[in-house]
Amino acid sequence: MQFHGSHILSVEQFGLADLSVLFQTAAKLEPVARGELACDVLDGALLGNLFFEPSTRTRMSFDAAFCRLGGRVCDTTGFQFSSMAKGESNHDASRVISGYVDIMVVRHPQMGSVKEFADASLVPVINAGDGPGEHPSQALLDLYTMLKELNRDLNTINGLKVAMVGDLRFGRTVHSLAKLLSLFKDIHFSFVSPAELKMPAYVVDFLRARGHTVKETTDMIAGVANSDVIYATRIQEERFESIDEAQRFKGSYAINSAFFDRYCxxxxxxxxxxxxxxxxxxxxxxxxLNSHPQLAIFRQTDNGLVVRMAMFALVMGVEKDIETTFRPVRFQKKLIGA
Amino acid sequence: MQFHGSHILSVEQFGLADLSVLFQTAAKLEPVARGELACDVLDGALLGNLFFEPSTRTRMSFDAAFCRLGGRVCDTTGFQFSSMAKGESNHDASRVISGYVDIMVVRHPQMGSVKEFADASLVPVINAGDGPGEHPSQALLDLYTMLKELNRDLNTINGLKVAMVGDLRFGRTVHSLAKLLSLFKDIHFSFVSPAELKMPAYVVDFLRARGHTVKETTDMIAGVANSDVIYATRIQEERFESIDEAQRFKGSYAINSAFFDRYCxxxxxxxxxxxxxxxxxxxxxxxxLNSHPQLAIFRQTDNGLVVRMAMFALVMGVEKDIETTFRPVRFQKKLIGA
Amino acid sequence: MQFHGSHILSVEQFGLADLSVLFQTAAKLEPVARGELACDVLDGALLGNLFFEPSTRTRMSFDAAFCRLGGRVCDTTGFQFSSMAKGESNHDASRVISGYVDIMVVRHPQMGSVKEFADASLVPVINAGDGPGEHPSQALLDLYTMLKELNRDLNTINGLKVAMVGDLRFGRTVHSLAKLLSLFKDIHFSFVSPAELKMPAYVVDFLRARGHTVKETTDMIAGVANSDVIYATRIQEERFESIDEAQRFKGSYAINSAFFDRYCxxxxxxxxxxxxxxxxxxxxxxxxLNSHPQLAIFRQTDNGLVVRMAMFALVMGVEKDIETTFRPVRFQKKLIGA
Structure with missing residues (x-):
């Protein structure tokens, strides 16, 4: 894929070479993400950050990523364009806003809607989640986190043992992540879920066809044993016939400190x-588990910032200028008592 | 009018000389609006962008315009000041915010309310629409679009033939635009609407008194013939006794590709x-009509950005410094496949 | 207190030496607050401005303060994190956002909640109001206003005569302000309120124990006589058994121009x-009273901007670099007819 000038709509656009470019760019940007250096590489650039459903943290992550590169951001402040309430099409809304800004991020509850924005836009569009569809930056930051936490790289990740736990049926996150991991060799997937919430057969078949090992189980203890990564997801009680039914599962797929020390x-x-x-x-x-060293969930959101910064830099075609625009900051981050 | 330090509340403030200054400034800013150059002329300036009713695109257009000049923006995020819900006056709200920022844009559903903001403010206020009142930047961007699209200027626009179509009774846009066009000589207005939605008599009388030609008709085909500009507006079904009644008109005042090619x-x-x-x-x-070369509606919103940039630059008194603060940007805008 | 790297949660953190540093820093920043100079001292810094209840003006004041120092701001746009609606804790929300930004401002309706944010954060947190709890920047800007208006300083404020009028029972503002004034010597407090809305006994006892004079009265005329400062608050009718009951008081504790000239x-x-x-x-x-020279309420909100700028500069540890980063602005603020 050529990043510069492309829409980023799906993890399926990414090959190994693209991941290599993306993660090298992200690694360079880490001191900027942490506020140790300022960066001006997107000086003069304007992001339209369009969120058509509530997602405070994802919105702020994209917002912060663009600001940290020296750009400015125009945010939506409600969950519907007032003009779209009057019947305006995605086409018109996208074309109009794309005349104001240099790049857009779009989150929308309907699958396929972000593609409609991309088709009408004058500028690149990054999909920040289109309902049950795709949310590519999440899978990318997940993979970046695995490599960093396990001290591996794109060449040494082969053979990784990944347990995915919880609601594997409806979660777009685990589907996209499994798809992305399938690019490597000999990944051992362990899918741990209630029978009602199994990973869809088409995902399992796809992974096996690519030569990966897939184990499916309802047994938590067996499922997580010997894993390098345990990727937990929420058991969504609203999917069950009754909350009691869901409650029965919830306990069985929860990990606490004692469970981790004993079984993982x-x-x-x-x-x-x-x-x-x-x-x-x-x-x-x-x-x-909040202070447990193996709990990576907050380093995972931290990585989201730097992966999104890298996406912006690449799509805007400025990755070569990143380091030449580094500048010292006058403030020094510290927290007394921390 | 002296732009520097003035409130912009109505198109009636503008004479030919003002339009000339405004449009020359806008033209200079076009490469900045397109993101081909950065501009720092409002470095250090802060806009208070106050929207008391939903209008995502107009808000983002003012927001983007200020950012593209190097300024920063403080936006409202709801449609009511929490303090105004407790009975605070427009006077107090305006005076307080005007102590935080260097210029304000105000949109408010009540006619006359933006004038109240202006009266209490320490800084210039730009009216972004006060209900059925005024929305001057819309009429200005409309005129700028006509000149650019038709390759005319303020001296060669005389004699223009303009058809305005649809709801001419309630639309503040067409009233303001007609008022603005009346500054020129020998404009031929063709007002095409259902009898129930005719242009108000005081507008027609005003235009005739200024020496312009006004034709009024309910007949779409006759109404748009031989026009240089066809300015369509929405038939607002909520104004009619029944939706069926409105539907009858809607078809008659719609333009599609076949109609354009045959009658325009x-x-x-x-x-x-x-x-x-x-x-x-x-x-x-x-x-x-979306890819029809004569459909100017999106170039029209693009022009909105640059006209609002020019308004900001003039009201802040920095128009002379615009070009000296141009800087190259590091990114290069392009869209693969576009 | 050491400002650099500290959370600002309560006025109780402030001693006289801290106030001296804060107010000297604020005074230096006045030309920047007024838009006469630009300042870049927080170049590269990012504020997370988290408001979990509506407070347009306080939010914009913090927002403007950070922008005027050259920083960038990520705002919340609703009053609840979408993730917190799904049961996320203050801990998780705070830890995640604190990985995106360099400092946070938090407003939240529940007392103690901002402390929870601070405990989980990687970066300093400024309390912008936690329900009936604290809102330290308000008391600080009030004190700054008194010194400036009365041409006094931290050494010559001793002996000040302050009347507080209205609802003294529920108002967190007057409680915090009284606490802050107690740092000085021989303050004469006159608490004027309906019997039902008296200053809580623990505040009165605390002030007397520190050697201050406290007079309590229901009589407006006697209460405000000979005061240097008359600090009015809203009679909150919702606290009374009936609105009629409240109305009876409202008139008695209102000040108009004639009252001021006769009794103050x-x-x-x-x-x-x-x-x-x-x-x-x-x-x-x-x-x-709007144009009365002794009405300080708008200079008071103006001072809020500069006091918040000083808080940011000190907590980020850049106060020594403020003046070296001053730059001229190209615009010149003026308002025709003002």
Whole structure:
């Protein structure tokens, strides 16, 4: 793929060479993401950050990523264009806004809608989630996190053992991530879920056809054993006939500190697309893991920032100028007592 | 009018000399609006962008315009000041915010309210629409579009033939635009509407008193013939006794590709204040015109950006410094496959 | 207190030396707050401005303060994190966003919640109001206003005569301000309120224990006589058994121009945390005072901007670089007819 000037709509656009470029660019940007250096490479550039459904953190992540590169951002402030409430098409809305800005990020509840925005736009469009469709930056930051946490790279990730746990049927995150991991060799997938929420057969078949090992189980202990990565997801009670029915599962697919120490490899990392439902005792990843060194969920969102910065730099075609525009900042980040 | 330090509340403030200054400034800013150059002329300046009713695109257009000049923007994120819900006056709200920023844009559903903001403000206020009142930047961008599309200027626009079509009674856009066009000589207005939605008599009388020709008709084919500009507006079904009654008209005042080719001058341009209601088959400007070269509606919104940039530069008094602050950008805008 | 890297959660963190540093920093920043100079000292810095309840003006004040120092801002646009609606904890929300930005401002309706954000954050957190809890920047800007208006400083404020009027029971503003004033010597407090809305006994006892004079009265005329500062607050009718009951008080605690001229010291300043309820004839500070030179309420909000700028500069540790980053602006603020 050529990044410069392309829409980013799906993980299917990415080959190994693209991931290599993306992750090298992200690695270069880490000190900027942490606020240790300023960067001006997108000086003069304007992002239209269009969110048609609530997603505060994803919106702020894209927003922060563009700002950290020296650009400016125009955000939507509601979840519907007032003009679209009057019957305006995605085509018209996209074409108009694309005349104001240099790149757009679009989140929309309807599958395929972001493609419609891309088709009408004068500028590149990045898909930030189109309902049950795609949310490519999530799968990319997940993969970036695995490599970093496990001290591997795109050449040494082959043979990785990944357990995916929870609702594997409806979660677009695990589908996209499995698709992305299929680019490598000999990945060992362990899919752990209630029978009702199994990974769709077409995903399993696709992975096996590409030569990967797939194990499916309802047994949590067997499912997570010997994994390098345990990727937890929320059991979505609204999918079940009754909440009681769902509750039965929730406990069985939750990990707390004692469970981790007893049943998981000590080097395994715990990931999650977030949010966790922290109200519940049976939260997928218990609060008692919050200071556990193998809990990678917050380093995972931190990585989201830098991966999105890299996407912007590549799509705007400025990746070669990144380091020449680094500047010192006058502030020094520290937190007393931290 | 002296732009520097003035409120912009109405098109009635503008004379020919003002339009000349505004449009020359806008023309200079075109490469900045397109993201081909960066501009820092409003470095250090802060806009308070206050929208008290939903209008995503107009808000983003002012937002983008200020950013493209190097300024920063503080936006409202809801449609009411929380303090105004507790009974605060427009006076207090305006005076407070005007102490935080260097210029304000105000949109408000009540006619006259933006004048109240201006009266209490420490800084210039630009009216972005006060209900049935004024929305001066719309009429200005419409005129700028006509000149550019028809390759005319303020001296050669005399004699222009303009058809305005649809709801001419309630649309503030067509009233303001007619008022602005009355500054020129010998304009031929053709007002095409259902009898129930005719242009108000005071507008027609005003135009005739200034020496212009006004033709009024309910007949679409006769009305648009031989026009240089066909300015379509939405038939607002909510104004009619029944939707069926409105539907009867909608078809009659819609233009599609076949109608254009048969009944309109081939050099005529199609304009619209947007949004179009694209859900409807009887959309005023059919989707089958989307790639028609005479459909100017998106170039019209593009022009909105540059006209608003020029308004900001003039009201802030920096128009003389614009070109000296041009800088190259590092990104190069392109869209693969476009 | 060491500002650099600290959370600002309560006025109780501030001693006299801290106020001295804060107000000297604020004074330096005044020309930047007024838009007469640009400042780049927070170039490259990113603020997460998180408002979980409506407060347009306070949000815009923090937003403008950070922008005026050269930083960029990521705002929330709704009053709930979408992820928190799904049961995410304050801990998770704070930790995630704190990985995107360099400092956070948090407003939240629940007392203690901002402390929870601070505990989970990687970066400093400024409390912008946690329900009935604290809102430290308000008390600080109030004190800054008194010094400036009365031409006093931290050494000559001793002996000040302050009347606080209205609802002294529920208003967090007057509680925090009284606490802050208690740092000085021999302050004469006059608390003027209906019996039902008296200053809580623990505040009165605390002030007396620190050696200050406290007079409590229901009599407006006696209460405001000979005061240097008259700090009015809203009589909150919703606290009374009936609106009629409240109305009885409202008139008695309102100040208009005639009242001021007859009963108040001519050098006294009128302050108010705003908003005033301007709908009511019995507004605490009548609109007929709007151009009165002793009405300090708008200079008070102006001061809010510069005090918040100083808080940001100190918490980010850049106060020493402020003046070296001053730059001229190209625009010249003026308002024709003002």
């Amino acid at each position: 490899d000590s080097h395994a990392i715990l990931m999650h697309p977030l949010p966790r439902d922290n109200r519940s005792e049976s939260c997928e990843l218990n609060n008692d | 001058d081939s050099h005529a341009i199609l304009m619209h204040p947007l949004p179009r209601d694209n859900r409807s088959e009887s959309c005023e400007l059919n989707n089958d | 010291d001519s050098h006294a300043i009128l302050m108010h945390p705003l908003p005033r309820d301007n709908r009511s004839e019995s507004c605490e500070l009548n609109n007929d």
